[in-house]
Amino acid sequence: MCTPLLQWVDEAGKLDEDDQQIQGLIWELLLHQTFAPAIEVFKAGTQRFPELTPLHNGLGIVFYSAGQTDDAVGTFSGRPI
Secondary structure (H helix, E strand, O other): OOHHHHHHHHHHOOOOOOOHHHHHHHHHHHHOOOHHHHHHHHHHHHHHOOOOHHHHHHHHHHHHHOOOHHHHHHHHHOOOO
């Protein structure tokens, strides 16, 4: 995974849960259909900061967008992936 995305994951832990940067990254990665890197970013984020709901939502959205509906359902229902 590229270093700027890892740095973003570290910074995400310092952001307010409602921070627009989190949502912005989700939509930026989806806009470019970079599903594999997006999945890596959001998996790392949810493991490192499990209390940040937007990271879990982002992971579910990316799974769904990538056609991985079982993983998306699991993410949204709180099952470990």
